[in-house]
Amino acid sequence: MKSVRNARQAKVAKVISYTGNPDDFEINPGNRGASLDRSEKAMQRLLKESHKALAEGKSVGLIYQHPCGNGYAYYRVAKEKPFTVEHIPYLDAYRLPDPHERGLDIKDVRGNCRKRNAMKLLFSKPSSED
Numbered sequence: 001m002k003s004v005r006n007a008r009q010a011k012v013a014k015v016i017s018y019t020g021n022p023d024d025f026e027i028n029p030g031n032r033g034a035s036l037d038r039s040e041k042a043m044q045r046l047l048k049e050s051h052k053a054l055a056e057g058k059s060v061g062l063i064y065q066h067p068c069g070n071g072y073a074y075y076r077v078a079k080e081k082p083f084t085v086e087h088i089p090y091l092d093a094y095r096l097p098d099p100h101e102r103g104l105d106i107k108d109v110r111g112n113c114r115k116r117n118a119m120k121l122l123f124s125k126p127s128s129e130d
Contacts, residue, residue: 013104014084015075020046025089043090046076054113064109065116068094075101077109085109 018025024042028035046063053061064075064085073096074088085104087095095101 011083011105012102014082015101016078016084016086018076018086018088019078025093039090043074043088046088050076050113051117054110054117059106059109062109062113063088064104064112066096066100066112068096075104075109077106080106 020042023038025039026035027039046061049061050063053059059077059080062077064077065072066075067073069092071092071094072090073094074090075085075096076088078084078086083104083106085101087093
């Protein structure tokens with residue numbers, strides 16, 4: 001019975017705080033506009049890195065987003081083994097409930113990225129190939 005319990009424990013995701021530049025997602029009440037611009041640029045950079053990682057078949061760098069409250073909770077894969085994700089405190093900095101966070105796995109993250117990219121392609125402007 002002990003080996004079954006250890007196998008289950010091995011699948012639990014570790015969640016850490018954002019390890020990038022701490023100023024990326026810091027909202028300064030005195031200069032909210034500039035703070036939001038900086039935050040938006042940092043998130044766009046992370047999403048581009050995620051798209052590139054998915055195209056290259058890599059896991060580290062993938063972004064997982066899940067609806068939460070009136071926005072999304074964002075996580076980035078930091079390590080594949082042991083599976084570790086970092087919470088990205090973007091905008092409202094929503095977090096998923098602990099059981100949901102710990103239950104994340106790489107298959108969920110890859111599927112989420114593929115769906116997000118498919119929606120982006122579906123709703124993007126068609127290129128002119130005349």
